[in-house]
Amino acid sequence: MKGRTLSRHFRESFKSLGRNGWMTFASISAVAVTLLLVGSFIVMMMNLNKMADNIENDVEIKVVADAAASDAAVKELQEKVQKIDGVASVEFASREDELDKIIQSYGKELSLYKQSNPLGDALYVKAADPHNTAAIAKKIDTYEYTADVVYGAGKVEKLFNVVEISRNVGLILILALLFTAMFLISNTIRLTIIARGREIEIMKLVGATNNFVRIPFILEGAWLGIFGSIIPMAAIAIAYQQIYAYWQPKLVNEMFQLLDPIPFIIQVDGLLLFMGVFIGVWGSLMSVRKFLKV
Amino acid sequence: MIKMKNVYKKYSNGVVAANGINIDINHGEFVYVVGPSGAGKSTFIKMMYREESPTSGQIFIDGTDLGTLKNKEIPYLRRQIGVVFQDFKLLPRLNVYENVAFALEVIEETPTEIRKKVTDVLALVGLSQKARMFPNELSGGEQQRVSIARSIVNEPKLVIADEPTGNLDPDTSLGIMNIFEKINNRGTTIVMATHNKDIVNSIRHRVLLVEGGMITRDEYEGEYSYEG
Numbered sequence: 417m418k419g420r421t422l423s424r425h426f427r428e429s430f431k432s433l434g435r436n437g438w439m440t441f442a443s444i445s446a447v448a449v450t451l452l453l454v455g456s457f458i459v460m461m462m463n464l465n466k467m468a469d470n471i472e473n474d475v476e477i478k479v480v481a482d483a484a485a486s487d488a489a490v491k492e493l494q495e496k497v498q499k500i501d502g503v504a505s506v507e508f509a510s511r512e513d514e515l516d517k518i519i520q521s522y523g524k525e526l527s528l529y530k531q532s533n534p535l536g537d538a539l540y541v542k543a544a545d546p547h548n549t550a551a552i553a554k555k556i557d558t559y560e561y562t563a564d565v566v567y568g569a570g571k572v573e574k575l576f577n578v579v580e581i582s583r584n585v586g587l588i589l590i591l592a593l594l595f596t597a598m599f600l601i602s603n604t605i606r607l608t609i610i611a612r613g614r615e616i617e618i619m620k621l622v623g624a625t626n627n628f629v630r631i632p633f634i635l636e637g638a639w640l641g642i643f644g645s646i647i648p649m650a651a652i653a654i655a656y657q658q659i660y661a662y663w664q665p666k667l668v669n670e671m672f673q674l675l676d677p678i679p680f681i682i683q684v685d686g687l688l689l690f691m692g693v694f695i696g697v698w699g700s701l702m703s704v705r706k707f708l709k710v
Numbered sequence: 711m712i713k714m715k716n717v718y719k720k721y722s723n724g725v726v727a728a729n730g731i732n733i734d735i736n737h738g739e740f741v742y743v744v745g746p747s748g749a750g751k752s753t754f755i756k757m758m759y760r761e762e763s764p765t766s767g768q769i770f771i772d773g774t775d776l777g778t779l780k781n782k783e784i785p786y787l788r789r790q791i792g793v794v795f796q797d798f799k800l801l802p803r804l805n806v807y808e809n810v811a812f813a814l815e816v817i818e819e820t821p822t823e824i825r826k827k828v829t830d831v832l833a834l835v836g837l838s839q840k841a842r843m844f845p846n847e848l849s850g851g852e853q854q855r856v857s858i859a860r861s862i863v864n865e866p867k868l869v870i871a872d873e874p875t876g877n878l879d880p881d882t883s884l885g886i887m888n889i890f891e892k893i894n895n896r897g898t899t900i901v902m903a904t905h906n907k908d909i910v911n912s913i914r915h916r917v918l919l920v921e922g923g924m925i926t927r928d929e930y931e932g933e934y935s936y937e938g
Contacts, residue, residue: 424815614801615801618799620785620788621759621788621799622812622864623785623786623787623789623864624816625785626785
Protein backbone atom coordinates (compact mmCIF):
# COMPACT_ATOMS: atom_id res chain seq x y z
CA MET A 417 0.00 0.00 0.00
CA LYS A 418 1.18 3.49 -0.80
CA GLY A 419 2.02 5.94 1.95
CA ARG A 420 -0.44 8.41 0.50
CA THR A 421 -3.22 5.85 0.74
CA LEU A 422 -2.31 4.99 4.30
CA SER A 423 -2.44 8.63 5.35
CA ARG A 424 -5.81 8.89 3.58
CA HIS A 425 -7.07 5.97 5.64
CA PHE A 426 -5.93 7.66 8.85
CA ARG A 427 -7.59 10.90 7.81
CA GLU A 428 -10.81 9.13 6.89
CA SER A 429 -10.94 7.21 10.17
CA PHE A 430 -10.64 10.46 12.16
CA LYS A 431 -13.17 12.27 9.97
CA SER A 432 -15.60 9.46 10.52
CA LEU A 433 -15.21 9.69 14.31
CA GLY A 434 -16.18 13.34 14.12
CA ARG A 435 -18.98 12.81 11.63
CA ASN A 436 -20.63 10.14 13.77
CA GLY A 437 -20.29 12.28 16.89
CA TRP A 438 -22.95 10.70 19.08
CA MET A 439 -22.25 7.19 17.90
CA THR A 440 -18.59 7.72 18.62
CA PHE A 441 -19.46 8.97 22.07
CA ALA A 442 -21.74 5.99 22.67
CA SER A 443 -19.10 3.50 21.57
CA ILE A 444 -16.36 5.09 23.62
CA SER A 445 -18.63 5.16 26.68
CA ALA A 446 -19.53 1.51 26.17
CA VAL A 447 -15.85 0.57 25.97
CA ALA A 448 -15.01 2.75 28.98
CA VAL A 449 -17.74 1.40 31.24
CA THR A 450 -17.09 -2.22 30.36
CA LEU A 451 -13.35 -1.95 30.68
CA LEU A 452 -13.74 -0.18 34.01
CA LEU A 453 -15.77 -3.14 35.26
CA VAL A 454 -13.39 -5.66 33.74
CA GLY A 455 -10.40 -3.78 35.13
CA SER A 456 -11.86 -3.60 38.63
CA PHE A 457 -12.62 -7.30 38.52
CA ILE A 458 -9.11 -8.10 37.37
CA VAL A 459 -7.63 -6.02 40.19
CA MET A 460 -9.82 -7.73 42.77
CA MET A 461 -9.25 -11.17 41.32
CA MET A 462 -5.50 -10.80 41.16
CA ASN A 463 -5.33 -9.61 44.76
CA LEU A 464 -7.67 -12.31 46.03
CA ASN A 465 -5.65 -14.77 44.06
CA LYS A 466 -2.50 -13.64 45.72
CA MET A 467 -4.08 -13.89 49.15
CA ALA A 468 -5.42 -17.32 48.29
CA ASP A 469 -1.93 -18.34 47.26
CA ASN A 470 -0.58 -17.04 50.56
CA ILE A 471 -3.20 -18.97 52.49
CA GLU A 472 -2.56 -22.11 50.52
CA ASN A 473 1.16 -21.81 51.04
CA ASP A 474 0.58 -21.42 54.72
CA VAL A 475 -0.93 -24.88 54.98
CA GLU A 476 1.51 -27.13 56.82
CA ILE A 477 1.63 -30.50 58.48
CA LYS A 478 2.56 -30.78 62.12
CA VAL A 479 4.14 -34.12 62.93
CA VAL A 480 4.39 -34.83 66.64
CA ALA A 481 6.93 -37.46 67.55
CA ASP A 482 6.38 -39.98 70.31
CA ALA A 483 7.37 -38.46 73.63
CA ALA A 484 9.34 -41.60 74.25
CA ALA A 485 11.30 -41.43 71.00
CA SER A 486 15.03 -40.85 71.31
CA ASP A 487 16.69 -37.86 69.67
CA ALA A 488 18.29 -40.19 67.14
CA ALA A 489 14.91 -41.69 66.25
CA VAL A 490 13.41 -38.24 65.69
CA LYS A 491 16.41 -37.29 63.59
CA GLU A 492 15.86 -40.40 61.48
CA LEU A 493 12.15 -39.56 61.12
CA GLN A 494 13.04 -36.07 59.95
CA GLU A 495 15.37 -37.45 57.32
CA LYS A 496 12.74 -39.89 56.11
CA VAL A 497 10.13 -37.13 55.84
CA GLN A 498 12.56 -34.94 53.98
CA LYS A 499 12.98 -37.63 51.36
CA ILE A 500 9.27 -37.86 50.57
CA ASP A 501 8.45 -36.65 47.05
CA GLY A 502 6.89 -33.20 47.05
CA VAL A 503 8.10 -32.09 50.47
CA ALA A 504 9.44 -28.55 50.29
CA SER A 505 10.75 -28.06 53.80
CA VAL A 506 10.87 -29.74 57.18
CA GLU A 507 11.44 -27.67 60.29
CA PHE A 508 12.39 -29.21 63.57
CA ALA A 509 11.06 -27.89 66.85
CA SER A 510 12.21 -29.50 70.08
CA ARG A 511 9.73 -30.45 72.79
CA GLU A 512 11.03 -27.54 74.89
CA ASP A 513 10.30 -25.09 72.05
CA GLU A 514 6.82 -26.51 71.75
CA LEU A 515 6.15 -26.05 75.45
CA ASP A 516 7.45 -22.46 75.34
CA LYS A 517 5.02 -21.77 72.53
CA ILE A 518 2.12 -23.08 74.58
CA ILE A 519 3.17 -21.14 77.65
CA GLN A 520 3.32 -18.00 75.55
CA SER A 521 -0.19 -18.54 74.26
CA TYR A 522 -1.93 -19.80 77.38
CA GLY A 523 -0.07 -18.21 80.28
CA LYS A 524 2.65 -18.71 82.84
CA GLU A 525 0.65 -21.21 84.89
CA LEU A 526 1.62 -23.85 82.42
CA SER A 527 5.30 -23.37 83.34
CA LEU A 528 4.71 -26.14 85.85
CA TYR A 529 4.99 -28.58 82.97
CA LYS A 530 8.64 -27.64 82.56
CA GLN A 531 9.33 -30.14 85.35
CA SER A 532 8.09 -33.02 83.25
CA ASN A 533 7.36 -32.03 79.68
CA PRO A 534 4.55 -34.20 78.31
CA LEU A 535 5.10 -33.03 74.74
CA GLY A 536 7.04 -34.71 71.99
CA ASP A 537 9.42 -33.11 69.50
CA ALA A 538 7.63 -31.69 66.46
CA LEU A 539 8.31 -31.45 62.74
CA TYR A 540 6.65 -28.75 60.63
CA VAL A 541 6.34 -29.99 57.05
CA LYS A 542 5.42 -27.89 54.03
CA ALA A 543 4.49 -29.41 50.69
CA ALA A 544 5.86 -27.92 47.47
CA ASP A 545 2.32 -28.00 46.11
CA PRO A 546 -0.16 -27.33 48.93
CA HIS A 547 -2.70 -29.57 47.23
CA ASN A 548 -0.50 -32.60 48.05
CA THR A 549 -0.65 -31.90 51.76
CA ALA A 550 -3.18 -34.60 52.55
CA ALA A 551 -1.28 -37.33 50.67
CA ILE A 552 2.00 -36.44 52.34
CA ALA A 553 0.38 -36.36 55.76
CA LYS A 554 -1.05 -39.80 55.18
CA LYS A 555 2.33 -41.16 54.24
CA ILE A 556 4.06 -39.65 57.27
CA ASP A 557 1.42 -41.18 59.49
CA THR A 558 2.62 -44.66 58.50
CA TYR A 559 6.14 -44.00 59.78
CA GLU A 560 7.39 -45.16 63.18
CA TYR A 561 7.60 -42.83 66.18
CA THR A 562 4.84 -40.52 64.97
CA ALA A 563 2.37 -39.82 67.75
CA ASP A 564 0.18 -37.45 65.76
CA VAL A 565 0.00 -35.97 62.26
CA VAL A 566 -2.13 -32.82 62.04
CA TYR A 567 -2.85 -30.74 58.94
CA GLY A 568 -6.39 -29.52 59.40
CA ALA A 569 -7.92 -32.40 57.48
CA GLY A 570 -11.24 -31.36 55.93
CA LYS A 571 -10.66 -27.66 56.49
CA VAL A 572 -7.80 -27.57 54.01
CA GLU A 573 -9.83 -29.32 51.33
CA LYS A 574 -12.71 -26.91 51.91
CA LEU A 575 -10.39 -23.92 51.64
CA PHE A 576 -8.98 -25.19 48.37
CA ASN A 577 -12.52 -25.62 47.09
CA VAL A 578 -13.56 -22.09 47.99
CA VAL A 579 -10.47 -20.62 46.37
CA GLU A 580 -11.05 -22.66 43.22
CA ILE A 581 -14.70 -21.64 42.92
CA SER A 582 -14.06 -17.95 43.46
CA ARG A 583 -11.34 -18.02 40.82
CA ASN A 584 -13.67 -19.61 38.28
CA VAL A 585 -16.56 -17.28 39.07
CA GLY A 586 -14.30 -14.27 38.59
CA LEU A 587 -13.03 -15.61 35.29
CA ILE A 588 -16.56 -16.22 34.01
CA LEU A 589 -17.63 -12.71 35.04
CA ILE A 590 -14.69 -11.17 33.21
CA LEU A 591 -15.39 -13.18 30.08
CA ALA A 592 -19.09 -12.26 30.19
CA LEU A 593 -18.23 -8.57 30.50
CA LEU A 594 -15.81 -8.77 27.59
CA PHE A 595 -18.44 -10.47 25.48
CA THR A 596 -20.95 -7.74 26.31
CA ALA A 597 -18.43 -5.06 25.38
CA MET A 598 -17.72 -6.70 22.04
CA PHE A 599 -21.41 -6.96 21.29
CA LEU A 600 -22.09 -3.33 22.23
CA ILE A 601 -19.22 -1.98 20.23
CA SER A 602 -19.75 -4.03 17.12
CA ASN A 603 -23.38 -2.98 17.24
CA THR A 604 -22.58 0.71 17.47
CA ILE A 605 -20.04 0.47 14.70
CA ARG A 606 -22.51 -1.47 12.61
CA LEU A 607 -24.93 1.44 12.86
CA THR A 608 -22.33 3.92 11.63
CA ILE A 609 -21.44 1.53 8.83
CA ILE A 610 -25.06 1.06 7.76
CA ALA A 611 -25.27 4.84 7.51
CA ARG A 612 -22.36 4.64 5.12
CA GLY A 613 -23.55 1.59 3.19
CA ARG A 614 -24.10 3.67 0.06
CA GLU A 615 -20.59 5.00 0.18
CA ILE A 616 -19.20 1.50 0.52
CA GLU A 617 -21.38 0.30 -2.35
CA ILE A 618 -20.11 3.05 -4.62
CA MET A 619 -16.53 2.38 -3.58
CA LYS A 620 -16.96 -1.26 -4.48
CA LEU A 621 -18.62 -0.48 -7.81
CA VAL A 622 -15.86 1.86 -8.95
CA GLY A 623 -13.29 -0.81 -8.18
CA ALA A 624 -12.05 -0.26 -4.63
CA THR A 625 -10.42 -3.35 -3.12
CA ASN A 626 -11.84 -4.80 0.08
CA ASN A 627 -8.85 -3.65 2.08
CA PHE A 628 -9.28 -0.12 0.83
CA VAL A 629 -12.84 -0.11 2.20
CA ARG A 630 -11.99 -2.00 5.35
CA ILE A 631 -8.89 -0.28 6.68
CA PRO A 632 -10.48 3.06 7.66
CA PHE A 633 -13.13 1.16 9.61
CA ILE A 634 -10.53 -0.96 11.34
CA LEU A 635 -8.61 2.16 12.32
CA GLU A 636 -11.84 3.76 13.51
CA GLY A 637 -12.48 0.72 15.70
CA ALA A 638 -8.97 0.94 17.08
CA TRP A 639 -9.44 4.63 17.99
CA LEU A 640 -12.71 3.82 19.75
CA GLY A 641 -10.86 1.16 21.72
CA ILE A 642 -7.95 3.44 22.58
CA PHE A 643 -10.09 6.43 23.59
CA GLY A 644 -12.46 4.14 25.47
CA SER A 645 -9.68 2.57 27.51
CA ILE A 646 -7.98 5.80 28.59
CA ILE A 647 -10.53 6.63 31.30
CA PRO A 648 -10.63 3.17 32.93
CA MET A 649 -6.83 2.96 32.74
CA ALA A 650 -6.41 6.24 34.57
CA ALA A 651 -9.22 5.50 37.02
CA ILE A 652 -7.79 2.14 37.99
CA ALA A 653 -4.25 3.44 38.30
CA ILE A 654 -5.30 6.29 40.59
CA ALA A 655 -7.82 4.31 42.62
CA TYR A 656 -5.47 1.39 43.19
CA GLN A 657 -2.68 3.60 44.40
CA GLN A 658 -5.06 5.29 46.83
CA ILE A 659 -6.35 1.98 48.10
CA TYR A 660 -2.84 0.62 48.40
CA ALA A 661 -1.61 3.65 50.30
CA TYR A 662 -4.59 3.49 52.67
CA TRP A 663 -4.88 -0.24 53.31
CA GLN A 664 -1.42 -1.69 52.99
CA PRO A 665 -0.13 -0.28 56.33
CA LYS A 666 -3.20 -1.69 58.08
CA LEU A 667 -2.81 -5.16 56.68
CA VAL A 668 -0.35 -6.52 59.18
CA ASN A 669 -1.03 -10.18 58.64
CA GLU A 670 1.51 -11.61 56.24
CA MET A 671 -1.22 -13.54 54.46
CA PHE A 672 -3.28 -10.52 53.45
CA GLN A 673 -0.97 -8.37 51.39
CA LEU A 674 -1.96 -6.29 48.34
CA LEU A 675 0.07 -6.54 45.17
CA ASP A 676 2.63 -3.77 44.73
CA PRO A 677 1.25 -1.03 42.44
CA ILE A 678 4.32 -1.23 40.19
CA PRO A 679 4.39 -3.26 38.01
CA PHE A 680 0.85 -4.47 38.76
CA ILE A 681 -0.96 -1.33 37.53
CA ILE A 682 1.13 -1.17 34.38
CA GLN A 683 0.26 -4.77 33.59
CA VAL A 684 -3.46 -4.23 34.20
CA ASP A 685 -3.51 -1.00 32.17
CA GLY A 686 -1.63 -2.66 29.33
CA LEU A 687 -4.16 -5.48 29.34
CA LEU A 688 -7.08 -3.00 29.30
CA LEU A 689 -5.58 -1.10 26.37
CA PHE A 690 -5.04 -4.31 24.48
CA MET A 691 -8.61 -5.44 25.17
CA GLY A 692 -10.01 -2.05 24.11
CA VAL A 693 -8.17 -2.09 20.79
CA PHE A 694 -8.96 -5.74 20.20
CA ILE A 695 -12.67 -5.21 20.90
CA GLY A 696 -12.80 -2.14 18.65
CA VAL A 697 -11.00 -3.75 15.73
CA TRP A 698 -12.91 -7.00 16.04
CA GLY A 699 -16.24 -5.15 16.23
CA SER A 700 -15.40 -3.19 13.08
CA LEU A 701 -14.31 -6.25 11.16
CA MET A 702 -17.47 -8.14 12.02
CA SER A 703 -19.71 -5.24 11.01
CA VAL A 704 -18.02 -4.28 7.76
CA ARG A 705 -17.82 -7.86 6.54
CA LYS A 706 -21.29 -8.18 5.13
CA PHE A 707 -21.11 -4.85 3.32
CA LEU A 708 -18.12 -6.02 1.32
CA LYS A 709 -20.13 -8.64 -0.52
CA VAL A 710 -21.28 -6.19 -3.22
CA MET B 711 -15.90 -6.76 -25.77
CA ILE B 712 -18.81 -8.64 -24.19
CA LYS B 713 -19.58 -12.26 -24.94
CA MET B 714 -22.20 -14.40 -23.23
CA LYS B 715 -22.61 -18.13 -23.84
CA ASN B 716 -25.76 -19.95 -22.70
CA VAL B 717 -26.08 -17.74 -19.66
CA TYR B 718 -28.70 -18.92 -17.20
CA LYS B 719 -29.57 -17.22 -13.94
CA LYS B 720 -32.01 -18.42 -11.35
CA TYR B 721 -32.41 -16.43 -8.12
CA SER B 722 -32.82 -18.19 -4.80
CA ASN B 723 -36.52 -17.21 -4.77
CA GLY B 724 -37.02 -19.25 -7.94
CA VAL B 725 -37.20 -16.39 -10.45
CA VAL B 726 -35.40 -17.17 -13.69
CA ALA B 727 -33.95 -13.85 -14.87
CA ALA B 728 -31.73 -15.18 -17.64
CA ASN B 729 -32.81 -18.22 -19.62
CA GLY B 730 -30.06 -19.05 -22.09
CA ILE B 731 -28.61 -15.74 -23.24
CA ASN B 732 -26.09 -15.74 -26.12
CA ILE B 733 -24.72 -12.41 -27.22
CA ASP B 734 -21.68 -10.79 -28.77
CA ILE B 735 -21.04 -7.08 -28.38
CA ASN B 736 -17.99 -5.67 -30.16
CA HIS B 737 -15.58 -2.94 -29.15
CA GLY B 738 -16.96 0.53 -29.71
CA GLU B 739 -20.60 -0.53 -30.14
CA PHE B 740 -23.55 1.35 -28.72
CA VAL B 741 -26.29 -1.03 -27.62
CA TYR B 742 -29.74 -0.35 -26.23
CA VAL B 743 -31.28 -3.01 -24.00
CA VAL B 744 -35.08 -2.72 -24.03
CA GLY B 745 -37.91 -4.81 -22.72
CA PRO B 746 -40.73 -4.80 -20.18
CA SER B 747 -40.07 -4.44 -16.48
CA GLY B 748 -39.06 -7.69 -14.84
CA ALA B 749 -37.88 -9.16 -18.14
CA GLY B 750 -34.30 -9.52 -16.94
CA LYS B 751 -32.67 -6.31 -18.24
CA SER B 752 -31.10 -5.40 -14.94
CA THR B 753 -29.80 -8.90 -14.32
CA PHE B 754 -28.37 -8.97 -17.85
CA ILE B 755 -26.48 -5.76 -17.09
CA LYS B 756 -25.46 -6.58 -13.53
CA MET B 757 -23.82 -9.80 -14.63
CA MET B 758 -21.42 -7.79 -16.79
CA TYR B 759 -19.71 -6.18 -13.82
CA ARG B 760 -20.20 -9.13 -11.51
CA GLU B 761 -22.78 -7.64 -9.20
CA GLU B 762 -24.64 -10.85 -10.05
CA SER B 763 -23.14 -14.14 -11.17
CA PRO B 764 -24.85 -16.49 -13.62
CA THR B 765 -26.06 -19.87 -12.36
CA SER B 766 -24.56 -21.47 -15.44
CA GLY B 767 -22.99 -20.36 -18.71
CA GLN B 768 -19.99 -18.19 -19.51
CA ILE B 769 -19.45 -14.42 -19.66
CA PHE B 770 -16.34 -12.84 -21.15
CA ILE B 771 -15.49 -9.17 -20.74
CA ASP B 772 -12.66 -8.06 -22.99
CA GLY B 773 -11.44 -11.67 -23.09
CA THR B 774 -11.64 -12.28 -19.33
CA ASP B 775 -13.83 -15.19 -18.27
CA LEU B 776 -15.82 -13.84 -15.32
CA GLY B 777 -16.52 -17.37 -14.11
CA THR B 778 -12.84 -17.95 -13.37
CA LEU B 779 -12.39 -14.54 -11.75
CA LYS B 780 -11.44 -14.66 -8.09
CA ASN B 781 -13.17 -12.36 -5.63
CA LYS B 782 -9.91 -10.49 -5.21
CA GLU B 783 -9.81 -9.74 -8.93
CA ILE B 784 -13.30 -8.24 -9.16
CA PRO B 785 -12.14 -4.70 -8.24
CA TYR B 786 -9.73 -4.78 -11.17
CA LEU B 787 -12.50 -5.87 -13.54
CA ARG B 788 -14.68 -3.02 -12.33
CA ARG B 789 -11.96 -0.47 -12.96
CA GLN B 790 -12.39 -1.21 -16.67
CA ILE B 791 -16.14 -0.70 -16.51
CA GLY B 792 -18.01 2.52 -15.76
CA VAL B 793 -21.49 2.12 -14.34
CA VAL B 794 -24.21 4.82 -14.45
CA PHE B 795 -27.22 4.33 -12.21
CA GLN B 796 -30.77 5.52 -12.58
CA ASP B 797 -30.67 6.91 -9.05
CA PHE B 798 -27.22 8.49 -9.62
CA LYS B 799 -25.69 7.12 -6.40
CA LEU B 800 -23.83 10.33 -5.57
CA LEU B 801 -22.37 10.98 -2.13
CA PRO B 802 -24.37 13.86 -0.62
CA ARG B 803 -21.58 15.20 1.58
CA LEU B 804 -19.12 15.53 -1.30
CA ASN B 805 -19.32 18.27 -3.92
CA VAL B 806 -19.37 17.62 -7.66
CA TYR B 807 -15.60 17.67 -8.03
CA GLU B 808 -15.07 15.40 -5.01
CA ASN B 809 -17.74 12.94 -6.15
CA VAL B 810 -15.92 12.44 -9.42
CA ALA B 811 -12.47 12.45 -7.82
CA PHE B 812 -13.67 9.82 -5.33
CA ALA B 813 -13.72 7.19 -8.10
CA LEU B 814 -10.04 7.88 -8.76
CA GLU B 815 -9.02 8.10 -5.09
CA VAL B 816 -10.29 4.62 -4.32
CA ILE B 817 -8.14 3.18 -7.10
CA GLU B 818 -5.14 5.10 -5.71
CA GLU B 819 -4.48 7.52 -8.58
CA THR B 820 -1.88 10.24 -7.98
CA PRO B 821 -3.22 13.68 -6.97
CA THR B 822 -1.86 15.28 -10.17
CA GLU B 823 -3.61 12.73 -12.35
CA ILE B 824 -6.83 13.11 -10.36
CA ARG B 825 -6.85 16.88 -10.82
CA LYS B 826 -6.22 16.64 -14.55
CA LYS B 827 -8.73 13.87 -15.26
CA VAL B 828 -11.53 15.34 -13.15
CA THR B 829 -11.15 18.78 -14.73
CA ASP B 830 -11.24 17.26 -18.21
CA VAL B 831 -14.26 15.08 -17.60
CA LEU B 832 -16.26 17.87 -15.93
CA ALA B 833 -15.65 19.98 -19.05
CA LEU B 834 -16.87 17.08 -21.20
CA VAL B 835 -20.19 16.83 -19.35
CA GLY B 836 -20.49 20.61 -19.09
CA LEU B 837 -20.25 20.98 -15.33
CA SER B 838 -17.00 22.91 -14.95
CA GLN B 839 -18.90 25.88 -13.53
CA LYS B 840 -20.63 23.75 -10.88
CA ALA B 841 -17.65 21.79 -9.59
CA ARG B 842 -17.98 23.23 -6.06
CA MET B 843 -21.71 22.63 -5.72
CA PHE B 844 -23.24 19.80 -3.73
CA PRO B 845 -25.60 17.19 -5.23
CA ASN B 846 -28.68 18.63 -3.48
CA GLU B 847 -28.05 21.97 -5.17
CA LEU B 848 -28.20 20.38 -8.64
CA SER B 849 -31.10 19.45 -10.93
CA GLY B 850 -31.78 15.80 -11.79
CA GLY B 851 -30.10 16.13 -15.18
CA GLU B 852 -27.02 17.73 -13.64
CA GLN B 853 -26.79 14.99 -11.04
CA GLN B 854 -26.97 12.39 -13.76
CA ARG B 855 -24.14 14.17 -15.59
CA VAL B 856 -22.04 13.98 -12.43
CA SER B 857 -22.80 10.28 -12.25
CA ILE B 858 -21.74 9.87 -15.89
CA ALA B 859 -18.60 11.90 -15.29
CA ARG B 860 -17.71 9.59 -12.42
CA SER B 861 -18.29 6.49 -14.52
CA ILE B 862 -16.01 7.64 -17.34
CA VAL B 863 -13.31 9.56 -15.46
CA ASN B 864 -11.16 6.45 -15.30
CA GLU B 865 -11.43 6.05 -19.09
CA PRO B 866 -13.08 2.63 -19.01
CA LYS B 867 -13.45 0.57 -22.16
CA LEU B 868 -17.05 -0.17 -21.34
CA VAL B 869 -19.78 2.02 -19.89
CA ILE B 870 -22.93 0.38 -18.59
CA ALA B 871 -25.96 2.55 -17.92
CA ASP B 872 -29.13 1.34 -16.24
CA GLU B 873 -31.95 3.69 -17.31
CA PRO B 874 -29.83 6.84 -17.19
CA THR B 875 -32.73 8.95 -18.48
CA GLY B 876 -35.34 7.28 -16.34
CA ASN B 877 -36.32 10.30 -14.24
CA LEU B 878 -35.48 13.08 -16.65
CA ASP B 879 -37.53 15.29 -18.98
CA PRO B 880 -37.11 14.87 -22.79
CA ASP B 881 -34.74 17.85 -23.29
CA THR B 882 -32.50 16.85 -20.43
CA SER B 883 -32.53 13.27 -21.68
CA LEU B 884 -31.28 14.45 -25.06
CA GLY B 885 -28.48 16.33 -23.34
CA ILE B 886 -27.48 13.16 -21.50
CA MET B 887 -27.63 11.19 -24.76
CA ASN B 888 -25.30 13.71 -26.38
CA ILE B 889 -22.73 12.96 -23.71
CA PHE B 890 -23.04 9.21 -24.29
CA GLU B 891 -22.65 9.81 -28.02
CA LYS B 892 -19.45 11.79 -27.38
CA ILE B 893 -18.06 9.03 -25.19
CA ASN B 894 -19.04 6.41 -27.76
CA ASN B 895 -17.32 8.41 -30.49
CA ARG B 896 -14.08 8.18 -28.54
CA GLY B 897 -14.29 4.40 -28.91
CA THR B 898 -15.94 3.43 -25.64
CA THR B 899 -18.45 0.58 -25.77
CA ILE B 900 -21.83 1.56 -24.32
CA VAL B 901 -24.59 -0.70 -23.08
CA MET B 902 -27.72 1.16 -22.02
CA ALA B 903 -30.89 -0.28 -20.56
CA THR B 904 -33.76 2.09 -21.26
CA HIS B 905 -37.52 2.55 -21.42
CA ASN B 906 -37.19 5.74 -23.46
CA LYS B 907 -38.90 5.00 -26.76
CA ASP B 908 -38.23 8.43 -28.30
CA ILE B 909 -34.52 8.19 -27.79
CA VAL B 910 -34.20 4.66 -29.10
CA ASN B 911 -36.19 5.53 -32.19
CA SER B 912 -34.47 8.83 -32.91
CA ILE B 913 -30.85 8.06 -32.08
CA ARG B 914 -30.52 4.75 -33.87
CA HIS B 915 -28.22 2.02 -32.52
CA ARG B 916 -28.25 -1.71 -32.06
CA VAL B 917 -31.29 -2.79 -30.01
CA LEU B 918 -31.53 -5.92 -27.86
CA LEU B 919 -35.00 -6.88 -26.73
CA VAL B 920 -35.03 -8.86 -23.50
CA GLU B 921 -38.19 -10.80 -22.69
CA GLY B 922 -38.61 -13.58 -20.16
CA GLY B 923 -34.88 -13.77 -19.58
CA MET B 924 -34.12 -14.27 -23.26
CA ILE B 925 -32.98 -12.02 -26.08
CA THR B 926 -35.89 -12.20 -28.45
CA ARG B 927 -34.74 -9.59 -30.93
CA ASP B 928 -31.34 -8.24 -31.95
CA GLU B 929 -31.42 -5.55 -34.61
CA TYR B 930 -28.89 -2.98 -35.80
CA GLU B 931 -30.50 0.44 -36.13
CA GLY B 932 -33.51 -1.21 -34.50
CA GLU B 933 -36.69 0.26 -33.13
CA TYR B 934 -37.99 0.28 -29.59
CA SER B 935 -41.30 -1.47 -30.21
CA TYR B 936 -42.09 -4.75 -28.53
CA GLU B 937 -45.28 -6.59 -27.85
CA GLY B 938 -46.57 -7.09 -24.37
